[in-house]
Amino acid sequence: MTPTPRLDSIDDTLADGPLQLADLIRGGLAANDRIKYYLTLLQAVAAHAGRPFAAVPDLRAARAAAGVTDAALDEAVALSQSLSDTLLVFPGAERVRAALFADMRRMLEPLRAAPPEYPGHTRLDSYVRRLEACAAEAPVWQEDQVDVRAIEALTRVGDETFHRLVMDVHKELNALLASVAVESIDGARVLGVAPQDRPLIAAFMKGLNATAGLKFDHPGLGTTAARSRDALSIQNDLGTTDGHVIVIRVAGLTAGLTYADVHRKRLLFLQETLSPYGVEWREGPLSRTDELETIVGDFAAPGQAELEQFLTFVASRLVFLIDWNRARKQLGRFVSRREAVRVLKWAADNQFGHRAFLQAGGAQLISSVFDRIAPNRTRYGLRLDELIGADAATAFLESVLRIATTALNQGRSVRLIADQVEVELARHLATPAEQLIEVVAEHAMLISALIERLQQTLGSEQGLAIGKAAQTAALAARWEERADAAIAGFSRTLARSAADAALQELLDRAQPVAGALEECAFVLTLASADVPPAGIASLRSIAELVGTGARDYVRALEHAKALRAAGPAAVDEVLIAVDRITALEHAVDAAERSARAVFLDGSASSRDLHVLTGAARCLEDAADGLARCATAIRDHALGLGGGHL
Numbered sequence: 001m002t003p004t005p006r007l008d009s010i011d012d013t014l015a016d017g018p019l020q021l022a023d024l025i026r027g028g029l030a031a032n033d034r035i036k037y038y039l040t041l042l043q044a045v046a047a048h049a050g051r052p053f054a055a056v057p058d059l060r061a062a063r064a065a066a067g068v069t070d071a072a073l074d075e076a077v078a079l080s081q082s083l084s085d086t087l088l089v090f091p092g093a094e095r096v097r098a099a100l101f102a103d104m105r106r107m108l109e110p111l112r113a114a115p116p117e118y119p120g121h122t123r124l125d126s127y128v129r130r131l132e133a134c135a136a137e138a139p140v141w142q143e144d145q146v147d148v149r150a151i152e153a154l155t156r157v158g159d160e161t162f163h164r165l166v167m168d169v170h171k172e173l174n175a176l177l178a179s180v181a182v183e184s185i186d187g188a189r190v191l192g193v194a195p196q197d198r199p200l201i202a203a204f205m206k207g208l209n210a211t212a213g214l215k216f217d218h219p220g221l222g223t224t225a226a227r228s229r230d231a232l233s234i235q236n237d238l239g240t241t242d243g244h245v246i247v248i249r250v251a252g253l254t255a256g257l258t259y260a261d262v263h264r265k266r267l268l269f270l271q272e273t274l275s276p277y278g279v280e281w282r283e284g285p286l287s288r289t290d291e292l293e294t295i296v297g298d299f300a301a302p303g304q305a306e307l308e309q310f311l312t313f314v315a316s317r318l319v320f321l322i323d324w325n326r327a328r329k330q331l332g333r334f335v336s337r338r339e340a341v342r343v344l345k346w347a348a349d350n351q352f353g354h355r356a357f358l359q360a361g362g363a364q365l366i367s368s369v370f371d372r373i374a375p376n377r378t379r380y381g382l383r384l385d386e387l388i389g390a391d392a393a394t395a396f397l398e399s400v401l402r403i404a405t406t407a408l409n410q411g412r413s414v415r416l417i418a419d420q421v422e423v424e425l426a427r428h429l430a431t432p433a434e435q436l437i438e439v440v441a442e443h444a445m446l447i448s449a450l451i452e453r454l455q456q457t458l459g460s461e462q463g464l465a466i467g468k469a470a471q472t473a474a475l476a477a478r479w480e481e482r483a484d485a486a487i488a489g490f491s492r493t494l495a496r497s498a499a500d501a502a503l504q505e506l507l508d509r510a511q512p513v514a515g516a517l518e519e520c521a522f523v524l525t526l527a528s529a530d531v532p533p534a535g536i537a538s539l540r541s542i543a544e545l546v547g548t549g550a551r552d553y554v555r556a557l558e559h560a561k562a563l564r565a566a567g568p569a570a571v572d573e574v575l576i577a578v579d580r581i582t583a584l585e586h587a588v589d590a591a592e593r594s595a596r597a598v599f600l601d602g603s604a605s606s607r608d609l610h611v612l613t614g615a616a617r618c619l620e621d622a623a624d625g626l627a628r629c630a631t632a633i634r635d636h637a638l639g640l641g642g643g644h645l
Helices: 017-050 060-066 071-079 093-113 121-137 148-155 162-180 195-215 264-273 304-321 324-331 337-349 355-359 363-373 384-388 390-409 414-428 432-457 466-493 501-524 533-561 568-599 606-640
Strands: 087-089 145-147 183-185 188-191 222-228 231-237 245-251 254-261 280-283 293-300
Touching: 017 060, 017 071, 017 087, 017 093, 017 148, 017 162, 017 188, 017 222, 060 071, 071 093, 093 121, 093 145, 093 162, 121 148, 121 162, 145 148, 148 162, 162 188, 162 222, 183 195, 188 195, 195 222, 195 231, 195 245, 195 304, 195 355, 231 304, 245 304, 254 264, 254 304, 264 293, 264 304, 264 324, 264 337, 304 337, 324 337, 324 355, 337 390, 355 390, 363 390, 363 414, 384 390, 390 414, 432 466, 432 501, 432 533, 432 606, 466 501, 501 606, 533 568, 533 606, 568 606
Parallel strands: 188 222
Antiparallel strands: 087 145, 183 188, 222 231, 231 245, 245 254, 254 293, 280 293
16 A cells, blocks of 8 residues: 655655746745735725825835836826716726736635645635626626626625635645644744845744644644745744734734734734834835724834844743633623723733633633622623723733633643632722731731841840841831831722721721831841840730730731631631730830849930830830731630621
């Protein structure tokens, strides 16, 4: 039995061999470029004939890029005239028509020369019949007079139209190119490229491969590259949709992008994504059709390195176009359409993307989690941003995309993703009381860190660590400012009536504690190098008591956060912690009185006496503040009885 020839190599029995077929494919792709220009020209002619006073588009660059040498066509749009509602005239019309069908026949030539086992052979007869039917519908344009309906038939995208035939055969040529490509460069199938093309293809594939994994199990991102005339053409098929492709033609230091899509918003998204490079965009062929829209952009690089960087960046962004519109619509169920696009832009900029979100369930993932943890918080037709605010909703959706991508990249299950999304949603759905306790708990951690730093500054038995005093004061000032800003910001955004009275008191009582510790840190910077060690030891004893109280304060808040879930057990833990804080307040009072006697034994200068007494007073104020905070936590816990926040 004769082995079946492989499709990735050309059968040696072909008359002219693989190089002949390669030339035909390159010729077919070049013909496709010219056809796109002719279609653009016809559409511009029809538009200008109907609106003769509108601005005339300049298609010189498009003509040159497509390899069309007939410079007289540059004046065709300006000279077009409408003869009637259905008839127009422009110079060169018959040449354009003849070139269109001649180039379409050139696109079919590679399929005729393909190896017998290539499946496109079975479709060739169908393509020929469709071409003949299109030619019959567009008879010779005598005296350059054209029926407007003939232009519409040629340029419109639809079943069995000329432009659909162009798209189908173009796709066929790409498949044939992929099957006969003689080598691969980092995953790109290449044919007949020049030595100077290789680093450009490698640069493109570097960016593509860096992010391609974010498409997960979705098809797409297949890349082919070939040299056509004086330019390198790189094409990437973004998915399964025929029209969803991007082509980059590199000539010299200029990269020209042609991007086709059925979704205009995704076109705009790509333009925004590439905005850092200052790409000059213009409308491409059929830029205003019911089914397909195309944009064309040029990037002129100052040098080879910048050109390669651009190709790498463009390729790295392509994965974020896959399934983009579906993700936008699903996110749009929770926030405004503009915010949905912003979330997708954030996800792309931060290398998360949206495919993992869709693969994990998309909008259904969020809806099911919402129904599980907050069944009574939604009303029919009310979006998430209307429930928790636009900023919070956007932040939540960004977290969902991050969670899904991270989990799938690590091989985690969809169930784990749902659990993590539930935790994130619960945080954003927290009641005002829950939010307040969360903010105060963070404030309490800063208080605990401040007193720990003060204990380190008070040093060992040898006395004050003078070198640390200034550092501690500066650090304490920043931490105290940060702590106050957190609570002040919460106060501005939370209606005071939203939380119970005890928590409102807690909000007011928490701030002075950090202020007292910051003042203590500052006072210690005023001490001399001869401050008595016995006085510092007394201060250290007071600070240790305050530190114990601060840690109990943190514990009390952690138990208060668990009141809804743990009930009476959490109330007991809150009361125990509060009792310890109250007892420590009395111990601090006693320690402060004992310290005063040490300070006044006559060994301290008047300056150091001021420092020691001032620092002790600040520590006592901090202990008193902690006790007042503890009372507010106790009142809150007893008022709820372990019920719910």
